[in-house]
């Protein structure tokens with residue numbers, strides 16, 4: 580009686596009505612109880628303190644969207660390759676949504692899911708390191724699915740429903756996302772790192788296009804050329820390539 584086609588991601592599924600943040604909840608579970616199986620998913624109908632990248636809050640209308648966290652235990656993954664996990668998760672979400680949304684779907688570096696110029700969802704990965712490898716990774720995913728209105732403060736948010744004008748079954752989408760993430764994860768585990776890296780680059784928003792960026796309070800025109808193995812963004816500006824971390828660069832909307 581299990582709708583999940585993945586082997587382990589989502590097999591142990593816990594759904595909660597309301598929680599502060601599924602990432603925090605999973606983190607606390609890990610530190611308080613016996614070990615949890617890899618692939619455990621905590622899904623919440625509503626979060627009252629959802630967290631995003633860079634200390635942002637993550638708002639999501641209760642019951643309308645996907646807000647969940649997956650536990651992975653990638654003991655095989657060196658810390659220096661942590662960005663491969665970001666790639667695996669973004670690609671999994673991307674592939675699950677692709678049949679519904681088509682070509683306008685993109686991954687905006689490092690791990691936002693975009694439709695045209697609009698943000699459909701984001702990913703927050705919190706890793707626990709042991710030695711020089713990753714012991715646990717809490718993969719938090721928030722996707723706007725059936726929400727119809729966003730507060731003006733939500734910037735450029737969009738939902739699947741706003742694009743396709745119908746409601747989607749959250750459980751079905753969840754199972755599809757889990758299966759796709761698992762597929763990429765198993766490839767990574769099997770050493771197919773270049774497959775994962777090449778695929779990620781091929782899905783990247785604004786690759787080889789001229790855009791405006793801000794760094795160190797300077798606005799400049801540049802072209803995204805690459806993402807380094809460890810995740811730095813390579814932007815070409817005046818025939819010179821510069822590398823940026825997420826904190827060092829901002830994308831401007833023009």
Ligand code: BTN
Nearest residue numbers: 600629630631632701702719721
């Ligand atoms: C971002 O784009 O800034 C990342 C957003 C991540 C939101 C998800 S919702 C489920 C999980 N729990 C959280 O508190 N955050 C992540």
